[in-house]
Amino acid sequence: MQRIKIQYLNAVNLKVLIANDWTKESLANTNSIEKDIVNLFDKTIVFDFTDCLTLDSAGAVEILRIKNQLTKDRCSVTCVNLQEDHAKLLSFYEKNFHDKPELPPKKYISIEGIGKWIIDGFKGSGDFLSFVGEMLFALLKLIISPWNFRFTAFIKHVDTSAIQAIGIITILSFLIGLVVAYQSAGYLTKIGADIFIVDISVMSVFRELSPIITAILIAARSASSFTAEIGTMKITEEIDAMRTMGLDPFVFLVIPRVAAIIISMPFLVFVADIAGMAGAYLVSHFQLGISLNDFIDRMYLEISVNELYVGLGKSPIYGAIIGIIGCYRGFQATGSTHSIGKLTTKSVVSALFWVIICDAIIAVALTKLGI
Amino acid sequence: MTKVINVENIITKFGNTLIHDDLSFSIHKGEIFGILGGSGAGKSTLLRQLIMLQKFQSGNIEVLGESLRGISHKSAHKLRQKWAVLFQFGALYSSLTVLENICLPLLEYTELPKGLIENMAMTKLSMVGLSSESAYLYPSELSGGMKKRVGLARALALDPELLFLDEPTSGLDPSSAEAFDKLIVELRDMLGFSVIIVTHDLDTIKSALDRFIVLQNKKICFDGNYETAINSDLTFLKEFLKAN
Numbered sequence A: 001m002q003r004i005k006i007q008y009l010n011a012v013n014l015k016v017l018i019a020n021d022w023t024k025e026s027l028a029n030t031n032s033i034e035k036d037i038v039n040l041f042d043k044t045i046v047f048d049f050t051d052c053l054t055l056d057s058a059g060a061v062e063i064l065r066i067k068n069q070l071t072k073d074r075c076s077v078t079c080v081n082l083q084e085d086h087a088k089l090l091s092f093y094e095k096n097f098h099d100k101p102e103l104p105p106k107k108y109i110s111i112e113g114i115g116k117w118i119i120d121g122f123k124g125s126g127d128f129l130s131f132v133g134e135m136l137f138a139l140l141k142l143i144i145s146p147w148n149f150r151f152t153a154f155i156k157h158v159d160t161s162a163i164q165a166i167g168i169i170t171i172l173s174f175l176i177g178l179v180v181a182y183q184s185a186g187y188l189t190k191i192g193a194d195i196f197i198v199d200i201s202v203m204s205v206f207r208e209l210s211p212i213i214t215a216i217l218i219a220a221r222s223a224s225s226f227t228a229e230i231g232t233m234k235i236t237e238e239i240d241a242m243r244t245m246g247l248d249p250f251v252f253l254v255i256p257r258v259a260a261i262i263i264s265m266p267f268l269v270f271v272a273d274i275a276g277m278a279g280a281y282l283v284s285h286f287q288l289g290i291s292l293n294d295f296i297d298r299m300y301l302e303i304s305v306n307e308l309y310v311g312l313g314k315s316p317i318y319g320a321i322i323g324i325i326g327c328y329r330g331f332q333a334t335g336s337t338h339s340i341g342k343l344t345t346k347s348v349v350s351a352l353f354w355v356i357i358c359d360a361i362i363a364v365a366l367t368k369l370g371i
Numbered sequence B: 001m002t003k004v005i006n007v008e009n010i011i012t013k014f015g016n017t018l019i020h021d022d023l024s025f026s027i028h029k030g031e032i033f034g035i036l037g038g039s040g041a042g043k044s045t046l047l048r049q050l051i052m053l054q055k056f057q058s059g060n061i062e063v064l065g066e067s068l069r070g071i072s073h074k075s076a077h078k079l080r081q082k083w084a085v086l087f088q089f090g091a092l093y094s095s096l097t098v099l100e101n102i103c104l105p106l107l108e109y110t111e112l113p114k115g116l117i118e119n120m121a122m123t124k125l126s127m128v129g130l131s132s133e134s135a136y137l138y139p140s141e142l143s144g145g146m147k148k149r150v151g152l153a154r155a156l157a158l159d160p161e162l163l164f165l166d167e168p169t170s171g172l173d174p175s176s177a178e179a180f181d182k183l184i185v186e187l188r189d190m191l192g193f194s195v196i197i198v199t200h201d202l203d204t205i206k207s208a209l210d211r212f213i214v215l216q217n218k219k220i221c222f223d224g225n226y227e228t229a230i231n232s233d234l235t236f237l238k239e240f241l242k243a244n
Helices: A057-072 A084-096 A111-144 A151-190 A196-235 A238-244 A249-288 A292-302 A306-331 A338-369 B043-050 B073-082 B098-109 B114-127 B132-136 B144-156 B174-191 B202-207 B226-231 B235-243
Strands: A004-008 A013-018 A020-022 A044-048 A052-055 A076-080 B003-014 B017-028 B032-037 B058-063 B083-086 B162-166 B194-198 B211-216 B219-224
Touching: A020 A057, A044 A057, A052 A057, A052 A084, A057 A076, A057 A084, A057 B114, A084 B114, A084 B174, A111 A249, A111 A306, A151 A196, A151 A249, A196 A238, A196 A249, A196 A292, A196 A306, A196 A338, A238 A249, A249 A292, A249 A306, A306 A338, B003 B043, B003 B194, B017 B043, B017 B058, B017 B194, B017 B211, B017 B219, B032 B043, B032 B174, B032 B202, B043 B058, B043 B162, B043 B194, B073 B083, B083 B144, B098 B114, B098 B132, B098 B144, B114 B132, B114 B144, B144 B174, B174 B194, B174 B202, B211 B226, B211 B235, B219 B226, B219 B235, B226 B235
Parallel strands: A013 A044, A020 A052, A044 A076, B032 B194, B032 B211, B083 B162, B162 B194
Antiparallel strands: A004 A013, B003 B017, B003 B058, B211 B219
16 A cells, blocks of 8 residues: 655656555554655655545654655645644644654763762762661660660561571571581591581581571561662651651661561571581481481580580671661662662672671681680 | 443442442543542542453443453453553653653554654653653653653553543642643544543543543442532532532
């Protein structure tokens, strides 16, 4: 079906017959501006709509595009013989016809960009410090008047963040203990040092693996949920509502969450320790034939209780990192729901990042101190 | 006059709570039709049922000659391209710019060349009264009224036969609300679609609606235009139109 026919009346005057359907369907897969028409310059052109059957917004805009292009090429264009409703439609769309505006310039990595990135980084750490400051201030207020502590919220968060995580932490720690023992068993039998399996697995589980596995799981479960919860509250103006009612969001939202994680972390790590031991014992028993008594004796005699204390002792620090970062990212939410997704990702990644940095620092410090 | 929507004996229940008890009405082509009622009267539920977002327990709804009861996936899909919905807060896709939001239905449902689509989108954007500077803004950078206008431009993208508006003027200042009502009437006159509005804005009721129904006590307590409503002796109706 031909939609456009060009008739030359003379060298400068020509007639363009607009025919058939000009709709979304009929214009599908066409090259937008018909080729033979765009190469006309300095002509007087009449668009004749006598044979035009249907016209919708796509057709109208297409005709306007052609007309626009021709006008740019110094042609004068008039439309004739339109049906009444087509004329109405066309003039309505013509009134509103617009080209796409220029794209705003894209940002490339430039010296300016690098500088901005660094300054934003500093600003970000400033924001974080002021967040921690506000939190400590709220803590101070709570120490002075402890009856303001939101105990119900605290218990609720202990339940959702810690108690509900016990299952998965137990399973994973059990498997980790089992794997560590299993991997070492082969080498230890080779050098005839079977019983050292207890030292290796107990030390690595107590000191390093349990706290880290627990921190990873809690960061994944709770840092993300804190950010999403608080971020949503920020966007729906709940936090502003609290502030106007004189309720401190730090007392209501932040302290109970952070406290819940800090306090439950050692317990979770302890559970993880037991599960890890169970895994290690299972391998020692079936792979190397070490009895439960031997296993416990060896542990009792050779391994200092400090190993346990170190693992339990550093876990509240990890808990604080996870809780504070989770809440801080939540408070950063602005405007759209889109930002919450981004912030949740950021909060989990930075929580894990800082947990592991902190772990490294503690490891070096404790070695220097000889603990 | 052709009926674009015909609702027959709709009964809706949420669990044991009855929401609609035997509603019947019809909407004609080219009409601006209002669904009114107090808060919690089931207006929005009714709208959601008309646009197949919610099921009804008994009765039948016919939209553009297609019965929604037991509708096949294919005809439902076709039907959805013939209507457009403007949600209360615009429901713009927050990850896309204004221009991309308006282009989306055209890109998905037509095979038109990209340049034409963008031109169409820009034209529709100007039709709803927004300048071309807003084309590359994200929804989070727009005011409430602008969001609604962009939502309307997106709704108009595919030249719908039916336009559903959920409280289009709520949250707008009186002059913007008036402008929005005018815009709807103007577009209807120009493009000839039918409009179904859920509202309780008295100015909209007065100036834009051709006809409306009022829901009360799970039933339709009034079906007619503003003049008849004002002159009727239903006390509830008078209170409703005065109080709003």
